[in-house]
Amino acid sequence: MIEAVERAIDAGCDLELWIAGEGGEEASLRARIAASRHAQRLRLLGFRADVRALFEAMDIFALSSIREGLPNVVLEAMATEVSVLATRCGGLATFGRDGEDMLLVEPGSAEALADGLRRLARDPGLRARLASAARGRVEKDCGFRHRMERFRSVYDRLVGRDA
Numbered sequence: 001m002i003e004a005v006e007r008a009i010d011a012g013c014d015l016e017l018w019i020a021g022e023g024g025e026e027a028s029l030r031a032r033i034a035a036s037r038h039a040q041r042l043r044l045l046g047f048r049a050d051v052r053a054l055f056e057a058m059d060i061f062a063l064s065s066i067r068e069g070l071p072n073v074v075l076e077a078m079a080t081e082v083s084v085l086a087t088r089c090g091g092l093a094t095f096g097r098d099g100e101d102m103l104l105v106e107p108g109s110a111e112a113l114a115d116g117l118r119r120l121a122r123d124p125g126l127r128a129r130l131a132s133a134a135r136g137r138v139e140k141d142c143g144f145r146h147r148m149e150r151f152r153s154v155y156d157r158l159v160g161r162d163a
Contacts, residue, residue, distance in 0.1 A: 001064040002032055002042060004113030009038050011114070013121040020045045020054060055080040059127060060120045063087065066107040070095050075142055078102070078134035083127040085116040101134040 005017040019029065019042075026044065033042045048054060055061070061077035063086040070091030077084050084102035086092050098104040103120065105112035120127050 001062060001110075001113060002029075002036065003110040004062075004064070004117055005042065006036060006038050007110065007114035008117040008121060009041060011118055013118055015060075015117065015121055016041045016043065018043050018045050018054070018058075020048045020051075022047050051076065052080065055082050058082045060085060060117065062113065062117065063092075064107075064113055065089055065092075068092055074102075075138055078131075079138045079142075081131040081135045083120055083130040084134060085113070085120060087113075097133075097137070100130075101137045102130060 001019075002017065005015055008015055029044055033039050033044065036042055045054075055077060058077075059082070061074070061082045061084050063071065063074060063084070065071075065087055066089060068087070068090040074084055074086060074092065078101065084096075086096060086102055086104055087107035088096070088098070088104040089107040092104065096102045096104045103116045105116045120130075
């Protein structure tokens, strides 16, 4: 992700990268950021309890995973109407609707991520369209009522009832 953001900045995009969370890669990320020609635009935020405030400050949420299920953080970004750029892996490959409610790129490619970032950074209309569709999708397909209906359907099948 750091390399992708550097490439997008080099192409003229006005971006900052905020990495939230904690983990075993902190030291290597700090070293990578310190060595970057764009270090002033790259931040490690650490643990943050104010996740909603972070989403409200974002124009783009990007997830560069190479292996992933369907992470709640993507659903949270969608629910708060932040445009999403994610890699096409795991649950995201089947859940995400590329070009409809998020942009999906191939995992493991800094250039693919940079292309997605450039596209979103340069097109506020695309960001707004994806964010609005994402919010509607989360409300329709991921809300509490929908989840309970799916649980009931599974339960009914397990006990031999017609759904």
